[in-house]
Amino acid sequence: MPLLKALFLGTGGAVPRATRPLSGIYVEDWEGHRLLLDASEGVQYRLLENGISPASLDFVAISHAHEDHILGLPGLIATARLMGRQPKVLAPPKLAEELARLGYDVATSAEDRRLRISCVPVCHTVEACGWLLEWDVGYRLDKAKAEGLPRWALTKLIKGEAVEVEGRVIRPEEVADPSSKRFKRLFYTGDTGPCPSAVEPLKWVDVLIHEATFADDVDPAEAHKEGHSTVADAVEAARALGASLLVLTHISARYEDKARHRALAAASGLNAVVPDDYEWLLIQL
Numbered sequence: 001m002p003l004l005k006a007l008f009l010g011t012g013g014a015v016p017r018a019t020r021p022l023s024g025i026y027v028e029d030w031e032g033h034r035l036l037l038d039a040s041e042g043v044q045y046r047l048l049e050n051g052i053s054p055a056s057l058d059f060v061a062i063s064h065a066h067e068d069h070i071l072g073l074p075g076l077i078a079t080a081r082l083m084g085r086q087p088k089v090l091a092p093p094k095l096a097e098e099l100a101r102l103g104y105d106v107a108t109s110a111e112d113r114r115l116r117i118s119c120v121p122v123c124h125t126v127e128a129c130g131w132l133l134e135w136d137v138g139y140r141l142d143k144a145k146a147e148g149l150p151r152w153a154l155t156k157l158i159k160g161e162a163v164e165v166e167g168r169v170i171r172p173e174e175v176a177d178p179s180s181k182r183f184k185r186l187f188y189t190g191d192t193g194p195c196p197s198a199v200e201p202l203k204w205v206d207v208l209i210h211e212a213t214f215a216d217d218v219d220p221a222e223a224h225k226e227g228h229s230t231v232a233d234a235v236e237a238a239r240a241l242g243a244s245l246l247v248l249t250h251i252s253a254r255y256e257d258k259a260r261h262r263a264l265a266a267a268s269g270l271n272a273v274v275p276d277d278y279e280w281l282l283i284q285l
């Protein structure tokens with residue numbers, strides 16, 4: 001079973017608290033890809049403290065140009081450059097143009113082996129991407145249906161390719177275990193208000209990392225005007241997407257601790273967590 005490791009290097013939103021740095025999530029997949037989702041001020045030190053070299057990152061995906069998501073990028077890239085290996089920066093289109101002018105190696109999407117990373121525009125006050133990470137894990141075949149097929153055909157079918165055996169074309173869906181899905185998906189929203197234009201085309205995800213700047217003590221309309229979400233908004237998105245895990249982050253500095261967020265997460269009836277800063281989550285996909 002694919003195992004994902006995620007380290008929360010900062011769960012604060014907009015304004016930090018002494019013990020709650022701003023956005024940055026390190027993700028490592030079972031294929032060995034290493035990614036950073038958002039790069040707040042000083043994020044390279046927090047990576048180093050956790051034994052992760054900036055030069056070991058393959059991708060740094062920036063959700064948008066607000067300071068609490070990007071101020072750590074120049075230092076991180078400078079360090080990686082001095083170490084001799086730079087990650088590819090991913091950014092929303094207009095920001096990508098600016099970064100390219102500044103000499104960054106930047107793109108708006110990426111594909112590497114079985115991982116595809118793409119921007120899903122979200123609903124914030126400036127151009128912003130939610131980042132969709134999608135892994136092609138192939139099909140699990142139904143033993144009975146696949147019986148008698150040659151090994152080469154099985155290999156192709158598992159990878160999602162159709163085969164022709166003795167004049168008969170077999171599509172992978174015909175012999176796959178009906179409960180097996182070819183893709184695994186994680187979606188990280190960055191900053192967003194409720195955003196049907198992102199959620200509806202996405203249809204489903206396995207893991208949703210959603211911002212929840214506010215708990216339930218602010219007028220949701222005010223939160224939405226600022227391009228942010230409440231816990232209830234994040235829960236609604238997770239329900240709509242059928243996420244088997246909801247992770248809440250980007251917590252406003254107005255909350256001294258995360259108790260209120262955690263109580264709401266627990267009451268949601270979903271598998272929902274509010275990670276601590278520097279907490280590792282091991283996610284079975």
Ligand SMILES: [Zn+2]
Nearest residue numbers: 013014068191
């Ligand atoms: Zn933010």
Ligand SMILES: [Zn+2]
Nearest residue numbers: 064066124191
């Ligand atoms: Zn923002």
